[in-house]
Amino acid sequence: MEELFNIDLDKISNSSNKEALDRKKNLELFFKKGLPNKKDESWKFTDFSLIINKNFKKIKNNHDFSFDEKIELIRDFDHNFIILVNGLLNSFDISFEDKSKVNIEKLNSLDDFKNQSSSNLNYLNKALSLGGFKIEIKENYKCKKPIIIYNYYSANLENKIINNSNKIKLNQNTELTLIEYNVDENSKFLKNTFETVEIAKDSVLKSISIQKSKSKGYFYKNISGSQGYNSNYQNYILTSGLRFNRVEIEMSLEKENSNCFIMSGLSLGEGEHQEIKTRINHLAPNCKSYQKIKNVLEKDSNGIYQGKIYVKDVAQKTDAYQLSKALILDDLAEFNAKPELEIYADDVKCSHGSTSGSIDKDAVHYLMTRGIQFTEAKKLLINGFLNEIFENMSEQKIKTFLEKSIEGQINGI
Amino acid sequence: MKSGELKYQDYKYGFTTDIENIKAPKGLSEETIKFISKIKNEPKWMLDWRLKAFNRLKVIKEPNWQKPKYPKIDYQDLYYYSAPKSMKDKPKSLDEVDPKLIETYNKLGIPLNEQKKLSGVAVDAVFDSVSVATTFKGELDKKGIIFCPISEAIQKHPDLVRKYLGSVIPITDHYFATLNSAVFTDGSFVYIPPNTRCPMELSTYFRINASETGQFERTLIIADKGSYVSYLEGCTAPMRDENQLHAANVELVALDDAEIKYSTVQNWYPGDKDGVGGIYNFVTKRGACRGKNSKISWTQVETGSAITWKYPSCILQGDNSVGEFYSIAITNNYQKADTGTKMIHLGKNTKSKIISKGISAGKADNTYRGLVDINSKAFNSRNYTQCDSLLMGNKCGAHTVPYIKNKNSSSTVEHEATTSKINEDQLFYCNQRGLNQEEAVSLIVNGFCKEVLQQLPMEFAVEAQKLVSISLEGSVG
Numbered sequence: 001m002e003e004l005f006n007i008d009l010d011k012i013s014n015s016s017n018k019e020a021l022d023r024k025k026n027l028e029l030f031f032k033k034g035l036p037n038k039k040d041e042s043w044k045f046t047d048f049s050l051i052i053n054k055n056f057k058k059i060k061n062n063h064d065f066s067f068d069e070k071i072e073l074i075r076d077f078d079h080n081f082i083i084l085v086n087g088l089l090n091s092f093d094i095s096f097e098d099k100s101k102v103n104i105e106k107l108n109s110l111d112d113f114k115n116q117s118s119s120n121l122n123y124l125n126k127a128l129s130l131g132g133f134k135i136e137i138k139e140n141y142k143c144k145k146p147i148i149i150y151n152y153y154s155a156n157l158e159n160k161i162i163n164n165s166n167k168i169k170l171n172q173n174t175e176l177t178l179i180e181y182n183v184d185e186n187s188k189f190l191k192n193t194f195e196t197v198e199i200a201k202d203s204v205l206k207s208i209s210i211q212k213s214k215s216k217g218y219f220y221k222n223i224s225g226s227q228g229y230n231s232n233y234q235n236y237i238l239t240s241g242l243r244f245n246r247v248e249i250e251m252s253l254e255k256e257n258s259n260c261f262i263m264s265g266l267s268l269g270e271g272e273h274q275e276i277k278t279r280i281n282h283l284a285p286n287c288k289s290y291q292k293i294k295n296v297l298e299k300d301s302n303g304i305y306q307g308k309i310y311v312k313d314v315a316q317k318t319d320a321y322q323l324s325k326a327l328i329l330d331d332l333a334e335f336n337a338k339p340e341l342e343i344y345a346d347d348v349k350c351s352h353g354s355t356s357g358s359i360d361k362d363a364v365h366y367l368m369t370r371g372i373q374f375t376e377a378k379k380l381l382i383n384g385f386l387n388e389i390f391e392n393m394s395e396q397k398i399k400t401f402l403e404k405s406i407e408g409q410i411n412g413i
Numbered sequence: 414m415k416s417g418e419l420k421y422q423d424y425k426y427g428f429t430t431d432i433e434n435i436k437a438p439k440g441l442s443e444e445t446i447k448f449i450s451k452i453k454n455e456p457k458w459m460l461d462w463r464l465k466a467f468n469r470l471k472v473i474k475e476p477n478w479q480k481p482k483y484p485k486i487d488y489q490d491l492y493y494y495s496a497p498k499s500m501k502d503k504p505k506s507l508d509e510v511d512p513k514l515i516e517t518y519n520k521l522g523i524p525l526n527e528q529k530k531l532s533g534v535a536v537d538a539v540f541d542s543v544s545v546a547t548t549f550k551g552e553l554d555k556k557g558i559i560f561c562p563i564s565e566a567i568q569k570h571p572d573l574v575r576k577y578l579g580s581v582i583p584i585t586d587h588y589f590a591t592l593n594s595a596v597f598t599d600g601s602f603v604y605i606p607p608n609t610r611c612p613m614e615l616s617t618y619f620r621i622n623a624s625e626t627g628q629f630e631r632t633l634i635i636a637d638k639g640s641y642v643s644y645l646e647g648c649t650a651p652m653r654d655e656n657q658l659h660a661a662n663v664e665l666v667a668l669d670d671a672e673i674k675y676s677t678v679q680n681w682y683p684g685d686k687d688g689v690g691g692i693y694n695f696v697t698k699r700g701a702c703r704g705k706n707s708k709i710s711w712t713q714v715e716t717g718s719a720i721t722w723k724y725p726s727c728i729l730q731g732d733n734s735v736g737e738f739y740s741i742a743i744t745n746n747y748q749k750a751d752t753g754t755k756m757i758h759l760g761k762n763t764k765s766k767i768i769s770k771g772i773s774a775g776k777a778d779n780t781y782r783g784l785v786d787i788n789s790k791a792f793n794s795r796n797y798t799q800c801d802s803l804l805m806g807n808k809c810g811a812h813t814v815p816y817i818k819n820k821n822s823s824s825t826v827e828h829e830a831t832t833s834k835i836n837e838d839q840l841f842y843c844n845q846r847g848l849n850q851e852e853a854v855s856l857i858v859n860g861f862c863k864e865v866l867q868q869l870p871m872e873f874a875v876e877a878q879k880l881v882s883i884s885l886e887g888s889v890g
Contacts, residue, residue, distance in 0.1 A: 041478065044816070313807045328822040331789055341813040343832050346804035350832040354817055357825035 027127035077397035087164035146177035155185035197225030265389035268301035297333035322352035427652030437494035466594035481749035566602035600630035636671035669704030688747025691719025698725035702734035726755035744777030753783035
């Protein structure tokens with residue numbers, strides 16, 4: 001394990017001696033456990049250790065956060081923005097909002113992340129994380145425009161690891177749409193992110209992540225959060241084109257009437273690996289969770305969905321649903337699913353469905369009889385298959401933008 | 414009648430037969446294995462095979478990933494062989510069998526006397542570690558069908574046993590399968606010759622009687638080309654306040670165009686209503702569809718045992734082979750079940766179907782855990798899985814853990830699962846028509862299980878239906 005990494009802790013500036021010691025301790029814990037492999041139940045379908053060993057040598061921690069390029073901003077709709085360079089907060093512009101209500105700052109202290117799980121990658125993150133950003137929306141304020149996070153990765157990241165940690169907090173009766181937009185200079189790196197989300201009573205958080213172009217990066221992201229009374233969380237994962245991506249989401253519906261939606265539409269090309277692992281904890285009555293995961297798999301790509309719905313005995317009247325659908329277009333492609341239910345309350349409606357198979361030949365035939373070429377027909381069907389994910393999105397401009405990006409990704413297959 | 418007045422019905426089969434036993438020395442050791450092998454008069458290859466498994470056992474660990482946890486089993490505090498003394502000299506006919514044993518089976522509703530029997534079912538009765546009697550042997554012999562205790566098959570048909578024993582569940586499999594390979598005592602052996610349709614249902618009835626004893630039976634069924642067999646398995650045990658281990662291995666082999674239908678009604682002692690006692694039912698069941706167009710169908714009704722932990726599986730090797738799994742698992746009081754299936758698709762055009770119904774009541778925990786794996790060479794394969802859970806009360810749990818792997822673009826996998834409780838409207842409707850709460854629940858649950866109950870052979874279906882109602886008695890209200 002230590003051969004794979006070439007970590008230099010001395011380059012990290014610490015606020016206190018204790019922090020330096022904590023980092024050292026966490027790094028030791030990480031080296032002891034190593035990178036996760038299939039023996040770990042939550043990595044059942046992926047040998048992460050093998051994948052990293054095969055593609056990386058002497059991984060260094062990154063210290064370069066220089067940013068001289070002008071980033072090409074999205075022009076399709078008005079928005080505020082935050083620029084992150086290699087995981088760290090660089091600058092932000094929230095000119096559409098009341099600045100006293102929206103607070104964005106650099107996150108330095110790692111003390112806020114004590115509650116995270118004690119997984120191998122969490123140790124690594126605690127040892128090396130240099131922080132990230134923190135967004136807090138003050139009470140009774142609904143953001144007028146979405147905030148786009150431009151996640152910029154520079155060209156000199158080859159064989160490096162980025163560890164960062166973010167925090168999103170929505171106080172009572174607030175609303176925020178966050179769009180994470182990844183811009184990449186095509187270097188091969190590893191990213192390990194931990195994020196906490198707190199959504200208080202009557203608040204709505206919409207989170208969308210999307211990729212500008214294909215990336216050679218290896219991404220791991222862990223999101224854990226809690227929701228208050230009548231709150232709403234929506235997460236759209238649309239990051240097609242990554243070499244490796246694993247998103248873990250653990251949401252706790254702590255108070256009544258809260259809703260959680262996790263939607264994903266991904267089209268995977270050659271050598272790509274996408275994995276979504278969720279755990280929705282229904283801890284109070286009358287909550288709703290809905291997960292819909294769609295994958296289109298080409299060439300030797302690999303799609304994985306591991307979902308879990310946990311319903312505590314007091315969480316009566318829970319309505320929970322998981323659906324995973326995969327279109328497998330090549331015999332080398334692979335789709336694995338583990339939709340799990342753990343239920344201790346009786347008056348609930350919990351179900352899951354999972355299907356995987358090829359594209360509907362009748363539908364292709366139908367389109368071809370109408371004069372549409374085979375490849376066009378296929379693209380049309382894939383487009384329809386994926387677009388369903390954000391069908392119910394209310395902001396028309398964002399929806400159009402997403403449709404356009406998805407179409408671009410499909411054409412890139 | 415108010416539902417609160419209902420009383421928990423005692424386990425009907427909880428009596429003990431007072432009979433003198435021969436036991437192997439306590440504990441798991443080479444001596445015990447040699448003792449078993451010697452008392453069974455086994456050839457050397459069999460003993461070597463057992464010892465190989467025993468050596469393997471020394472280096473592997475008990476699995477611990479399952480949901481139901483149990484206190485550590487002291488393998489040195491168990492008897493691995495126990496047989497009624499009267500069976501030592503192998504009675505030639507039923508007249509020589511100890512009347513006490515015959516009475517036991519009569520009491521269980523399994524008459525061993527052929528005249529009295531339900532026609533059309535041949536029974537092999539296994540009492541602790543030995544087979545007591547096998548009925549209808551003569552009639553089966555005429556067709557060339559071999560149906561006998563496995564200990565007898567080892568001596569009379571060593572070639573068949575050597576060829577197939579351990580070919581589906583190798584001795585290097587998991588802990589309990591390896592333990593079974595080392596110390597298995599008795600069980601049934603079935604061989605159906607080519608192009609033969611077995612004229613009657615074959616059945617084995619397992620009974621644990623002695624205390625501090627584990628039952629380790631081994632069943633091997635081979636259906637040669639173009640043959641068909643339907644096999645039933647039933648089990649009971651006395652009520653004791655200790656936990657007893659039952660670790661069986663069942664291997665099925667279906668060659669070209671052959672079909673095996675394997676039905677189980679498992680009614681081991683489930684423990685009392687406070688969760689004391691009961692059987693640990695840790696069973697490995699696996700079938701291999703080796704030939705083209707072969708079919709293996711598992712049907713199980715699991716109502717007993719303190720802990721049930723088993724996954725009857727199908728390895729679909731032959732092209733066009735079919736695997737089916739129908740299951741009802743009912744857990745009440747403190748019972749725990751972690752059961753499901755594995756469907757491994759290797760051949761082309763293979764099909765599998767999984768219907769699982771889980772019912773939890775009281776403080777029980779019921780888990781469906783299953784794997785559907787479609788290999789990259791299994792073109793045009795198809796799987797359909799449906800698992801439904803029913804919860805009664807909010808102190809019990811129902812869990813679903815399916816693993817789905819698809820590596821083939823021409824194959825389709827479908828999975829659906831639901832969890833719900835008994836519909837109030839349906840209950841009300843039944844009550845309105847004069848059915849009391851208990852009857853109404855029984856009716857609805859039987860309806861919920863219908864898809865699986867339909868798969869059971871006639872003789873078993875009626876019994877199973879009753880069992881479903883009895884298992885849930887006292888769980889409403």
